[in-house]
Amino acid sequence: MYVGVLVELSNKNIDKVFTYSLPHSLKEKVSIGVRVKVPFGRQTLEGFVVSFINDVSIETKDILEVIDDEPVLNEELLTLGKIMQEKTLATLISCYQVMLPKALKAKNGTVVNKKFDTFYKLGEIPDKLNDNCKKIISLFDKEDLVLKSEIEKISSSSLKTLEKKGALIKEKKEHYRTLLDIKIEPKKELKPDQKNAYEEFINSDDEVYLLHGVTGSGKTEVYMEMIENTLNKGKKAIVLVPEISLTPQTIKRFSKRFGSKIALLHSALSDGERYDEWRKINRGEVDIVIGARSALFAPIKNLGLIVIDEEHSTSYKQDDASPRYDAIEMAKERIKLNKGAKLVLGSATPTLDTYARALKGVYHLLKLPNRANNQKLPIVRLIDMNGEIRRNKGHFSKILLEKIEEKINNNEQVILLLNRRGYSSFVTCKNCGEAIKCPNCDITLTYHKTSNNLRCHYCGYGTNKPIECPSCHEKSLNDLGVGTEKIEEELKELLPNARILRMDFDTTSRKGMHEKMITEFGEHKYDILLGTQIVSKGLDFKDVTLVGVINADTSLNIPNFRSSEQTFSLLSQVAGRSGRSEKSGEVLIQTFNPTHYAIKCVETHDYIKFFNEEMNIRKRLGYPPYYFICYIRINCKNENDGYKESLKIKRLLEKYLDKTVILGPSVSGVFKVNNIYRYGITLKYKKQDNLYEILNKIIDVYKSNHLVTIDINFNPIVFG
Ligand code: ADP
Ligand code: ZN
DSSP, rough: OEEEEEEEEGTTTTEEEEEEEEEEEGGGGGGTEEEEEEEEEEEEEEEEEEEESSSSSSSSOOOOOOOOOSSSSSSHHHHHHHHHHHHHHHOHHHHHHTOOGEEEEGGOOOOOOEEEEEEEEEEOOOOOHHHHHHHHHHTTTTTTTEHHHHHTTTTTHHHHHHHHHEEEEEEEEOOOOOOOOOOOOOOOOOOOHHHHHHHHHHHHHOOEEEEEEOTTTHHHHHHHHHHHHHTTTTTEEEEEEOGOOOHHHHHHHHHHHHGGEEEOTTTTTTTHHHHHHHHHHHHHHHHHHEESSSOOOOOOEEEEEEESSTTOOOBBBBOSSSSSOBBBHHHHHHHHHHHTTEEEEEEESOOHHHHHHHHHHHSSSEOSOOOOSSSSOOOEEEEHHHHHHHHOOOSOOOOHHHHHHHHHHHTOOEEEEOOTTOOOEEEEETTTTBOOOOOSSBBBBBTTTTTTEEETTOOOOOEOOOOTTTTTTTOOOEEEOOHHHHHHHHHHHHHHTTTTTSSSSTTTTTTHHHHHHHHHHTTOOOEEEEGGGGGSSSSOOOOEEEEEEEEEGGGGSSSSSTHHHHHHHHHHHHHTTTSSSSSSSSSEEEOTTTTTTHHHHHHTTTTHHHHHHHHHHHHHHTTTTTTTTEEEEEEEEEHHHHHHHHHHHHHHHHHHHHTEEEEEEEEEEEEETTEEEEEEEEESSSSOTTTHHHHHHHHHHHTTTTTTEEEEEEESSSSO
16 A cells, blocks of 8 residues: 655755555554655655555655644645645645644644543442542542542542552543633624624525625624524534734634634644644534634634635735735635535725625625614814924824823723834934844844844844944934834823823733733723734724824835725724724824825725725726736845846746736845845736746746745735
């Protein structure tokens, strides 16, 4: 008996299926989808078993070891991986690896162990027993198994005696590290709009739905109703949420409804916890999986529904590492592999691509135009900062400050957003004007005030803030840009009595901090929640009646065709945190561009108007959803070699792609990362049948090139 094993030849980024023979002793243990260790040249590699082969004409080596006692990839996921490979042009093994929790990645080997609890059950009870032993035996009255730690409280020597005599029998049971322990509560009765959307959904045979509902319209309640309907049919569900909205609030809502039928997959879990959740799923012990992007690949069987909440979130695209897949596209493929399964995309601000498809009828559009609690959407006011800046030096307009004070005096709460997209604090020299850059990457270092150091957000390089300028050696360094720390300082001076909670990637990096902050803000231990993008999603606090945006414009200025869309969506989302309960809400947005359509449309809560304006621009400039985009990045240690190879690639593309606009080569968004220079070629096309064929050829050619590596990114978020 022989098996096909997919192994990764790691240095070359090539994957291939090799045939190995299966020694008799391992026959029982091997099935499709388990990982094995195989000899390869002088090395031992890990790989996935992908096929059984009866006869081979070549000489084969034996498999050395079977790693898993149950397959880590089932048939469905093996197929889905192949589809991902075809769509992203990444290696097949990288597609399989991205589907597994970190603790199971083929590269790392199994580093996380299962945990066991020890139990005792009753054996044959001897006649004569001393008091201690009787006490132990009496513990078994109610249950047949008793946890070791409970018995040990009494006496470990009696325990040993009983075990010896056969009165107690030791047993081991696998122990899961995470448990949801929340009481189920009665569900909310759906409001008429919600009911309509739900009924339209269950009465339709369509595959893909867009639930377009304003912030606070009760999308989550509708998802839960859809999930219940799915479970009642004996099927299971996956819910994807952006990592930062996977808050305790979200988790609680789902657990109150579905109890322990849920598995959670998110980055705050330790490798061990994640492994446990994953095994629960793999064994069919849960009905619902909730998690960030890669939870789409949870090994759930009999899938009936996938929900992707906040579908506009860029976090659903793996953009910075191979395989560069789009979870929405892959979700569409996954439901096709499960007969009758449905996909629901939900958002208050769907991407242009999604909404355009919904208007065309490619997706079934479901609408929730009003808030669930009959409350109106918050009143949004724009504050023109062009005048303000002359009047005051700080970052707060007079109106915003007054409003914050008013709300605090009313015992209400405030959320403040510092829009850091495309903007961060960095250090420049007042004398020569030089900004301090990373020595490895072509990018300014970000200044972290608490630790007084400078860090590169691309390669991780860190250094203390120098005393003098590295260029002109004057002691005249200045920190520019605003970070949340600086805003917090300013706010403390302006409102000394306000209780301020700062939430950003610095203050939430410690395990459990994010949860703690959200809980404490919910308990009204603070007046103001100040933060970056992290405060814009998924939060539902009843006392928040004011949302303030300190700088609306920074994300408008990033050099990307999606900058308006992302600005509109971020501002609408954060505005949606205001007035979600009985008290009505207000939003104040400080901006230097009060007439820009993306900002104006936030003021009027007019998604459709924004959509139409933005679609016109996309059409005129030839951007998605009118055109597809593919970005080819050429990476090279030597600047000149990189450029030469990029030109060669461009010529090749020009020769074969007759219906494609080819732009570049140009330096990529960040030209140098980790001492590697990066060039980019952008392809724009509507229909180019031989595109994948040509790109595959180019990939093949560069597999054996020592100077240059190539990354391909379809529908990129960042051109970098
Ligand atoms: P969205 O996800 O659309 O922003 P949520 O699902 O978070 O909206 O709902 C907003 C608020 O309205 C929440 O506090 C939620 O508990 C409440 N809510 C939603 N649906 C109902 C309902 N049918 N009855 C009562 N309250 C509801
Ligand atoms: Zn760097």
